[in-house]
Amino acid sequence: MKRILITSALPYINGVKHLGNLIGSQLPSDVYARFMRALGFEVLFICATDEHGTPAELAAIEKNIPVDDFCKEMWSLQKEIADHFHISFDHFGRSSSQQNHNLTQHFASRLWENGFIEEIEEEQVYSLDDNRFLPDRYITGTCPACAYEKARGDQCENCTKQLNPTDLINPKSTISGSKSLEIRTTKHLFLKQSMLKDRLTKWLDTKEKWPLLAKSIAKKWLNAKEGLKDRAITRDLSWGIPVKKYGSIWPGFENKVFYVWFDAPIAYIAATKEWSDEHKLKESSWKRWWLTDQGAGEVSYVQFMAKDNIPFHTISFPATIFGSGENWKQVDFIKGFNWLLYEGGKFSTSEKRGIFMDKALDLYPADYWRWWLLANAPENSDTDFTWESFQSTINKDLADILGNFISRVSSFSVSKFGHRIPDNNQYGKLEKTTIRKIEIHYGHLIELMKGIEIRKSCNELRSIWVIGNEYLQEAAPWSVFKENPEKSKMIIRFALNLINLYALISEPFIPGTCKKIQDHFQFTKLKKFPENLGLFLHNLSNKHEISVPKILFPKITDEERSKYQQDFSGC
């Protein structure tokens, strides 16, 4: 059977991520991974922190700790939070791992050997007081075109004019505010992606089924007027992967490191090796996922990311792989996401606007967030998070439709038949029609998930939950009970089987709750989804003991909603 390799875009290290970051890659990739495992595919699900670059260094300076300590701390925090959101990574690695050092240096050497790397001298702004070269965006000044005073070195936000840092009037460092800036010459390695343009174009043309978002962004870059530009893959920084060729320092690059966007995607591979090393597996165990001549030919590789990451995954990283001349696995499918907005505006870390992953978990269980985010995933356009929508979706879908179904079935059962599961399984016509109805939706759900249609899948799952309530209404065990208690037993038994089914097939979406349900009712935790629903819905044995579970989804009250609306509106 085909194997599926899934990677989630690497979250940047400098802080706790917000809900937009979560729905941009980790969460949808997790649902996909869980679902594909449940369909019986062998899945490897990989992520890692992206730890290098200027922002990480600055964040560490601000906290007054060494940057590697800072990263280690943030890595374990991010890992812990992902865990609390039930993200089922097989491995959550780090781009700063030794494995990634080795592999990144390996790729650079191969690229050099094949003529895809060039050393180029360029001029950059150096800040004497900060003691470092400044990325263009870390320089502000007055825009020469519109006189806007906070124009950045790469572009003026006010008039959108593209700028060079040297264009700015009165430029200063955003780090220290210092105006002691000078232009210095510095040498960098450039990845000559322009030489691979035709190959990339051809390759991309074979990806007919890719989402519009991914393809159009990639094509934009390939067909840019000025052509596909070569890209610097080194920086004048100390925190990062040392620039080495064949194992020794690259002459002239003693004080430089590889640029994050060169080493970050390579970390997908390196994190897989980390996983294999950590479990003391053979070399072949990670290579069979990544090298096409060692098994990866039959792997389907799917990447999840937000739209800002697409150029790196459709151009630079594939160029790196092609340029290496080795048999590395290229991505087969890219699932890109638009932005999540917060109450009509942007999430903002600096203004404390919006909801961050750690805070979210203080307010509500992970499944509340998972469900809203998945049901509203920004697949086709930016999506707005509003508390009103959150409240109504959770209360309606989770509390009223699913949670209440479980309550009504279990309390009826306990009050009429005690703590044993009713033993009549002579299903009649209505039960058979109900099974058929579910089968249709279940079939749709599987197709939709295979196509990674997240929102539509949620809709389909919700329809399956609704069928439970429809069934109960029509079967009306409470009236049947008066005349024919035996038949009423059968109805409740069937309904309990439905709960068992729901706990199983909803697991990719709301794993925490599903586990709770399975634990409470002592349902068998199957690893795979049933192929035959009719059979599955006879599964419960007479031995099961049941009781009424605590409310699974307490509702979000109006008071809570308006309080949180206030609390998270920013400063």
Place this chain on the structure above:
RNA sequence: GGGCGAGUAGCUCAGUUGGUUAGAGCAGAGCGCUCAUAACGCUUUGGUCGCAGGUUCGAGUCCUGCCUCGCCUACCA
């Protein structure tokens, strides 16, 4: 400026290659049920599919122009 995308019921969105009376959820209205987290089920009111032209026997769907909104535009990552 250039590129991309979106504009469909009060709200959030579906609408495959153009084909009969444009769909769903929420919200609203009515009815039913009483097992349940005042929950559930059924029925139902809302749309000249952004605007103006065009192609066609036939257009939400294709073409042209226009309007509005969003995103991207390569040294944040």
